[in-house]
Amino acid sequence: MSLTRTTTSAPRAGTRGVAPAPRRRMPGWFWGALLLSPAFFLVLGVIAAPIGYLVRLSFTDAHAYLPKFSAVGFDNYVGLLKAPHFWDSVRTTVWYAGLTVGLQLVLGVLIALMLHQRFRGRSVIRLFALAPYMVPSIVVALVWRWLLDPTTGAYSWFVDKVWPGSEPPNLLSPNLVFWSLVVVSVWMFTPFIVISVLARLQTIDPSTVEAATVDGAGAWRRFWHIVLPELKPVLYTLILLRFMFMFTKFDIVYLFAGTGTEVRTLPVLTFQRIFGEARLGSGAAVAMVLFVLLMIFTTVYLRTLYREREETA
Amino acid sequence: MSTALQRLSRVRWYLVAGIVVLVAINGFPFYWMALTSLKPGTELFSYPPTFITTAPDLGGFQRLFxxxxxxxxxxxxxxxxxxxxxxxxxxxxxxxxxxxxxxxxxxxxxxxxxxxxxxxxxxxxxxxxxxxxxxxxxxxxxxxxxxxxxxxxxxxxxxxxxxxxxxxxxxxxxxxxxxxxxxxxxxxxxxxxxxxxxxxxxxxxxxxxxxxxxxxxxxxxxxxxxxxxxxxxxxxxxASLQDWPLxxxxxxxxxxxxxxxxxxxxxxxxxxxxxxxxx
The missing domain is CATH 1.10.3720.10 (MetI-like)
Structure with a gap:
């Protein structure tokens, strides 16, 4: 007899009209709702309510520091769509997210395949493979700016040795810093792909791979015809999730490259408008653009997730 | 059997090379961070950079605190x-x-x-x-x-x-x-x-x-x-002057x-x- 199934038999307090008996059991949904309520109010208060406030802010000329706040209708959005630097920003963001996700995916699958092999010291190597993901963004940004410093950086020196030009390249200069940022971001976030792919690789039945080996299939054919089809759903999910993640990434972009106008992705543009130009309302409109895109991505992602579950169930 | 072994050893060679590259790329920034924190001022701006320090110095930590x-x-x-x-x-x-x-x-x-x-x-x-x-x-x-x-x-x-x-x-x-x-x-x-x-x-x-x-x-x-x-x-x-060891x-x-x-x-x-x- 399950104690959790009291819902159907529990009498409702209202129908009796008398004080409830002291030992009467509350229905299950009551406990469920009670246990959920702290999480519900926390998420409502700090995530959902702010979204409502964001919508409102985006229709005002709110100032970041002064108590100025009046409705301006769609002015912020119209201004945004007319501003050429907004479209530059959209382009930069798409490039940044697309390039970093593509590179992470290719490298992540390669590294996962490597770490999936059996060899001595594998657990230590795995630590190395995952370590960059754990480092705070500010540390990654500073260490890499120091490594790429044009006069004393170890990597600048290395690049100059491998690829000697007339002048040592300044990898932090406005026209190269975007590419350096892509390298740094790939260094930092590839471990997430490695872990996810590795987890999936471990569920592939090794006997199918062995059978193919016995039948004479080379490493490439085994990967292409057996491993890759198995990885397909994970990779699809990862592309969606990681694109969404990189598209809205703020910390590393801003800390490594985002204080000027060369690498002004949409999150950086949001931050600069609000805390640089003190235009809270206008910055809120940029944040709204990001929010709407996030909602679309998430809906697509959840659709595929549920469809996948139904297929595997 | 022997061909399988040969194939295996060829794969191993790629594997070892791949792992060395991976460890170097992922590990070096950590090493450089720790090394810089211990470098004395005289070595800090040398070019080419020095990849080990002969006189580790806790000055960076001291100034930090x-x-x-x-x-x-x-x-x-x-x-x-x-x-x-x-x-x-x-x-x-x-x-x-x-x-x-x-x-x-x-x-x-x-x-x-x-x-x-x-x-x-x-x-x-x-x-x-x-x-x-x-x-x-x-x-x-x-x-x-x-x-x-x-x-x-x-x-x-x-x-x-x-x-x-x-x-x-x-x-x-x-x-x-x-x-x-x-x-x-x-x-x-x-x-x-x-x-x-x-x-x-x-x-x-x-x-x-x-x-x-x-x-x-x-x-x-x-x-x-x-x-x-x-x-x-x-x-x-x-801050105006960047103290890298700190x-x-x-x-x-x-x-x-x-x-x-x-x-x-x-x-x-x-x-x-x-x-x-x-x-």
Whole structure:
């Protein structure tokens, strides 16, 4: 007899009209709702309510520091769509997210395949493979700016040795810093792909791979015809999730490259408008653009997730 | 048989080369950070750069503690991250238990809403949160920071904890009821110990989220005495004269708890990522 199934038999307090008996059991949904309520109010208060406030802010000329706040209708959005630097920003963001996700995916699958092999010291190597993901963004940004410093950086020196030009390249200069940022971001976030792919690789039945080996299939054919089809759903999910993640990434972009106008992705543009130009309302409109895109991505992602579950169930 | 062995050894060769490259690329920035923190000023700006130091020097660490409020920033970070972890883990463990044991109409909708919340980017939330916190007087406030990080931890934690709680058979609890335990006792003595790996994973996750965050702290803290480590480090970097041994000493110290936590809970984290992040 399950104690959790009291819902159907529990009498409702209202129908009796008398004080409830002291030992009467509350229905299950009551406990469920009670246990959920702290999480519900926390998420409502700090995530959902702010979204409502964001919508409102985006229709005002709110100032970041002064108590100025009046409705301006769609002015912020119209201004945004007319501003050429907004479209530059959209382009930069798409490039940044697309390039970093593509590179992470290719490298992540390669590294996962490597770490999936059996060899001595594998657990230590795995630590190395995952370590960059754990480092705070500010540390990654500073260490890499120091490594790429044009006069004393170890990597600048290395690049100059491998690829000697007339002048040592300044990898932090406005026209190269975007590419350096892509390298740094790939260094930092590839471990997430490695872990996810590795987890999936471990569920592939090794006997199918062995059978193919016995039948004479080379490493490439085994990967292409057996491993890759198995990885397909994970990779699809990862592309969606990681694109969404990189598209809205703020910390590393801003800390490594985002204080000027060369690498002004949409999150950086949001931050600069609000805390640089003190235009809270206008910055809120940029944040709204990001929010709407996030909602679309998430809906697509959840659709595929549920469809996948139904297929595997 | 011999051809299989030959093929194997050829694969091995690629494997060894790949691993060497991987370790070098992932490890060198850590080495360079630690090395710089110990370099004496005379070696710092030599070109070509020196890849070992002959005279390690703790001057960077010394200046960090003597000329900056590093310890007070560390204290702020510790208080905020610990508070956020405690709140987030307690709240999401209760909710995960509720969702898996007492399904009610709307609990599926709640789960979906949580998934949406999980994908919200910090940059989208921080804009209105700044406005709301300003009006509520929660700027420059430990409690405000704790609540902000805790609610960012909850969606992920709840998502990750649910499979752990679902995997605990209801029969275990029913056996405890037969033995006379009430629901609170059975939850504490039967369910919680079973969910420990999941609870460790979400604790570490939430702690690191708060310990490493830059954006929320930057926006919601303006007083120097309340700064957390990441924004304090960024401000030291933005100072007019960059003292690289000092900056790298601070980076080493910020990283230390992260890497120690990582070493100890690696397997839980990997399990968590596998379970929570993808499916």
């Amino acid at each position: 003597e000329t900056t409020n590093f310890l007070s920033y560390a204290k702020n970070s510790l208080i905020i991250a610990t508070g956020a972890t405690a709140v987030s883990v307690a709240v999401s463990a209760l909710a995960a238990y509720g969702l898996t044991r007492f399904p009610f109409p709307g609990s599926r909708a709640f789960s979906t809403a949580i998934l949406y919340a999980y994908t919200f980017a910090p940059i989208v939330i921080v804009v209105p949160l700044y406005g709301m916190f300003r009006e509520a007087g929660l700027i420059n406030n430990y409690l405000g920071m704790i609540l902000a990080y805790a609610s960012f931890g909850v969606p992920f934690s709840l998502w990750l904890l649910q499979p752990f709680f679902r995997a605990i058979p209801a029969e275990l609890e029913e056996a405890a009821f037969v033995d006379g335990a009430n629901r609170v006792k059975s939850a504490w003595y039967v369910v919680v110990p079973q969910a420990v790996p999941g609870l460790i994973a979400v604790s570490v996750f939430t702690f690191l989220l708060a310990w490493e965050d830059y954006l929320f702290a930057r926006v919601l803290i303006t007083q120097d005495e309340l700064k957390t480590l990441p924004i304090a480090l960024h401000d030291l970097y933005n 900056l790298m000493a601070a980076a080493v110290l910020i990283n230390l708890p992260v890497l120690i936590a990582f070493l100890f809970v690696q397997k839980y984290l990997v399990a968590g990522w596998g379970a929570g992040a993808i499916k």
